[in-house]
Amino acid sequence: MATLLPPPKRAKIYHENSQIQAPLTPPVQSAPMIVVQFVSEDEETLLGPAVNLPADFSREGLEALANKQSGQEDEPVPFQFHVRLPESATDDKHSGAPTRLVVSTSLLQDVLAHPSKAFTPEDVLKVYCSPQSVFRVRPATRCSSTLAGHGASILCAAFSPTGRLLATGSGDTTARLWDLNTELPSHTLAGHKGWVLCVEWEARERKLATGGHDGQVRIWDPKSGKPLGDALKGHTKWITSLAWEPIHINAKNPRVASSSKDNTVRVWSTVTRLSEFVLGGHTASVNIVRWGGGGPGKNGVLYTASSDRSVRVWDADNGKVVYILKDHAHWVTTLALNTDFVLRTGPYDHMGKEPTSDEEALALALARYESITASTPELLISGSDDHTLFLWSVFGVETATGQPKPSARLTGHQRQVSHVGFSPDGRWAASAGFDNCLRVWDGRTGKYVATLRGHVAPVYRLAWSADSRLLVSASKDSTVKIWNLKTYKLHTDLPGHSDEVYCVDFVADKIVSGGRDQTVKIWKN
Amino acid sequence: MDICSCRMEGSESRALRRQKPALNRTSICSVCVEPVMPQNEYIEEAIKRHGRRLDHEERKRKRTAREAHKASAVAQKLVGIKAKILHAKRHAQKVQLKKTLKAHDERNVKQADTSAIPEGALPTYLLDREGQQDAKALSTAVKQKRKEKAAKYAVPLPKVRGIAEDEMFKVLKTGKSKSKSWKRMVTKATFVGEGFTRKPVKMERFVRPMALRYKRANVTHPDLKATFQLPIIGVKKNPQSPMYTQLGVMTKGTVIEVNVSELGLVTTGGKAVWGKFAQVTNNPENDGCINADINHAHEL
Structure with a gap:
């Protein structure tokens, strides 16, 4: 008598299936x-x-x-x-x-x-x-404050060497100082008669220099927010960049150099308030000036890059030309030194110890400078509108002709290079371009390492974290992006600005950015 | 007595004109009380040929010098509504005069120049690149507009003319003896998508003629005062009827979506913008092209 068996119970079906699937899990492989x-x-x-x-x-x-x-x-x-x-x-x-x-x-x-x-x-x-550095910078993830106050686009921003203060320059002809502990405005520096195009801190945080579209350089006391004397007048066109003399050469009264659209660079003494010498020789606008610590007698040299396609190296003692580097095919718009970070922060390392005297500050700054230049000489990267960068070891390598040759030509950008920066430890260099990407290079050999893609508009500025593990970039597409240097991918996207971002700076674990929307944003972990 | 052509008929008036041929420019015809305009340029012609009378400048100077006294005499004499009108007029003149004098005074006094600071500050690395096309101004202006909530619903053409169905469609007669009339031809400009294939003749109720199909529009940004020719992505809304929207009919006032990717705009989140709404501002069926304005109201 054939009777139909009832269907198996549901629970049993599940049980059977699980038994079938169990062997599908991969066997534990022993690593070779x-x-x-x-x-x-x-x-x-x-x-x-x-x-x-x-x-x-x-x-x-x-x-x-x-x-x-x-x-x-x-x-x-x-x-x-x-x-x-x-x-x-x-x-x-x-x-x-x-x-x-x-x-x-x-x-x-x-x-x-x-x-x-x-x-x-x-x-x-x-x-x-x-x-890598023994300390670690935490990447910013949020906007901790949005500071209004400027009445026009913010054109430049710079943290003080200790990171306690922030200076921004704007199109409303004022510069502003912000207190970073409270994230509140501290002083308004009014005096310029044109846009404030550049701000630069003395590496001991005692003075602040600003350069304007009116061709004036002004020196301010950041503690009181008062001007130190009247403007330093002499340039006939606007100031394009400023550079202070390194602390390890002159800890007492460092001089300041200003480059201008009027084809000259002037070196000002902040004591006598006079222009010590005028570096003439460029035949077009000088786009950037950097004050390096190297040179024949280690007494400092000035590096200037100009729209006449040349980079010139000057002796900072007497203002004479040392070298003329003529390898670029178009405007040279940006320069970076592998010692930029130590020159900028002078005697202050990550411990934040305050030097008590000029001598101590000089010794501390010199020790920091020499720790960077011990393994590699002072290196220079110049970026140009011909879409390439050159890496120079100006005083490191002797050549037969006496004229330095570039150690490497860094090619890869498809549009003009807008900014280049060395990581604080000098191991990496990163360049930003108008082709919407950043490129990372080996800081010693100039070899190509990786491309960081993600921006949808030209990248204007970049900044490195103090531990050289993070890179931050500001772009026309109104975002600031943090890049991971392990995967060479986007680490954090920081949207929030409502218009182009013109400047970005990174100190400790704070990022500051400002741009056309007239607000300063501070980003934190 | 000045007489114009109002009484030209009749020999008596002709005789009169022969005696006094030149009516002055400012004279008024005593018959019809209309200002009499001289016929032809005979005054200028006479001045050119014979010059002015020798005391012309002197007489002119005296007349202008006397003008104030004359005006005062008239003002003192007038009464009633005419006086009111005159005083209002002279008061306005006086205000204007004072304004002019003040403007002249200000011109002579040196003042702190506040307008010397140009707008649109740029960082140093962009200062020499001013010539490069900057469509970014577009999106800035858009954001400014967005802030002004009042402007949210202001469109370039707030009202559109209603279009009746018989103007929009032409009835096509079909069938062997042309007795059926269920088929319509759209008589306005249309946008037809990329992959559109026409239906079989038997099924196709609406015919959109090839000659009236458009793929590109001339889009103007009113604040930037720049016009770009941009590809059309789609018809967003035809205010006449949802059916026209579906058919892709573009009449005056229709909101279309255009591809702005070549302008390089970005959102606040840093993403590239590629579609934007624009409103048609002309009658495309008459002009043979589509003109549109970027439309802030439909931004959101």
């Missing part, structure tokens, strides 16, 4: 063993013998190993590890892709599993270690 050779990035020397490791050995473990090999077990230093991709993997087909792989979790995940399949477990992996 790989041979790893640690190489110091600075001198390209081996840290120690090659070691045999499981490939899923964590980054923290690698860090401990590297510290042990370099003999720094007692005071371990955080390292960034990367593996360089072979030339074949970065050919034309992959142009625009990063040239190195940064290890963020383990070698297995970041290097062996990379889609380019450039490495196999049989290779001896050369892992480059670059020491």
Whole structure:
């Protein structure tokens, strides 16, 4: 007698299915063993013998190993590890892709599993270690305050060397000082008769220089917000940039240099309030001036870049031309030194200790300057409207002709370069362009590292965090973006401005930005 | 006595004119009380040929010198409504005079120049690039407008002329003996999307003629005073009827969406803007082109 069996119970169906699916989970794979050779990035020397490791050995473990090999077990230093991709993997087909792989979790995940399949477990992996700063800057995620006050576009912003004060210059002919502890306005510096185009802090935070569209340079006391004397007059056209003499050369009364549209650069003494000398020689607008600490007698040199396609190097003692660098094919618009950060912050390191005397300030500043120039000489990057940048080691390499040659030509931008900046440790350089992207370069060799894409309009300015781990950029598309230098991707997008952002600055863990919408925004973690 | 052509008929008046041929420019015809205009340029002609009378300048100076006295005498004599009108007129003249004098005084006194600071401050790295086209002004102006809530619903053409169905459509006769009339032809400009295929003849109720189809519009930004030729993305709203919107009919006052990606605008969030609304300002079916204004009201 055939009777139909009732259908199985529901619960049972589920149970059966789960039993079928269980073996689908991947079996635990044992990580292959790989041979790893640690190489110091600075001198390209081996840290120690090659070691045999499981490939899923964590980054923290690698860090401990590297510290042990370099003999720094007692005071371990955080390292960034990367593996360089072979030339074949970065050919034309992959142009625009990063040239190195940064290890963020383990070698297995970041290097062996990379889609380019450039490495196999049989290779001896050369892992480059670059020491990083012992402190860490937290990336900003929110706008902590929006400060109104300026009556026109904000054209420039600069944090003071200690990060306690902020100065902004605006099209309403005033500069303003903001207190960053309370995030409130502190003083209004009125006096200019034209737009305030540039503001620059003396590296000991005792004075502030502003340059205007009226061709005047004014010096202010940031504590009281009062002008120190009348304007320094002499330029016939507007001021394009300002630079203070480094503290490690002159801690008492540093001089200030101003470059102008009228083709000259003037060096002013802030004591006598006179123009010490006029650097004439450029045949078109001087776009930027930088005061470096190098030079033949280490007495400081002035670097100027001009629309006449040349970069000139001047002796800061007597105002004579040392070199004329004529390799660019169009206006040279931006300059950066690998010592910019230490020159700008002078005696103040991340501990925030206040020097008690001029001598102490000089010694502190000199020590900081020499820590950067110990491994590499003072390097200069110039960016131009011919879409390229040149890396120069002006006083580092002797050439037969006596005229320095560029150490590298950095090509890749598809439009004019708007800004270039060295990371505070000098290991990286980043350039912003009118082609909506930023490019990261190796700060010592000038080799291309990666492209940071994400902006939808020209990128105007960029700024590095003090620990060299973050990069922030301001763009015409009204956003400020923070970039991750591990993945070379966008880290945080900071929208909020309602119009173009003209200036951005980064100090400690605060970012400030200002632009055409007349408000200053402070971004924090 | 001055007489114009109002009494030209009749030999008596002709004789009269022969005696006094030249009516002055300012004279008034005593018959019809109309200002008499001289016929042809014979006065100027005479001055050119013979010059003015020798004491012309002297007489003119004296007349202007006397004018104030004369005006005063008239003003003192007048009464009633005429006096009121005259005084109002002279008061206005006096105010104007005082204003002019004040303006002259100000011209002579040196003052702090506040207008010397030009608008539109730019950072140093953009100062030499002023010539580069900056469509960004567009979006700035848009944002300014957005702030003014009152302007939210102000469109360039607030009212549109109603268009009756028989003006919009032409009835097509179909069938073997042309006895059926269910088919319509649109007589206005239309926008037809990229991938549109016409229906079979039997099914197609509305025909949109190829000659009246448009793909691009001349879009003006009223604040920027610049016009760009931009591709049309779609017809957003035809105020006449939702059916016309569906058919893509563009008449005066229709809101269309245009592709502004080549202007390089961005939103506050930093995303590129590519579609924007514009209102048609002309009668495309008459002009053979579509003119439109960027429309802030439909921004949101």
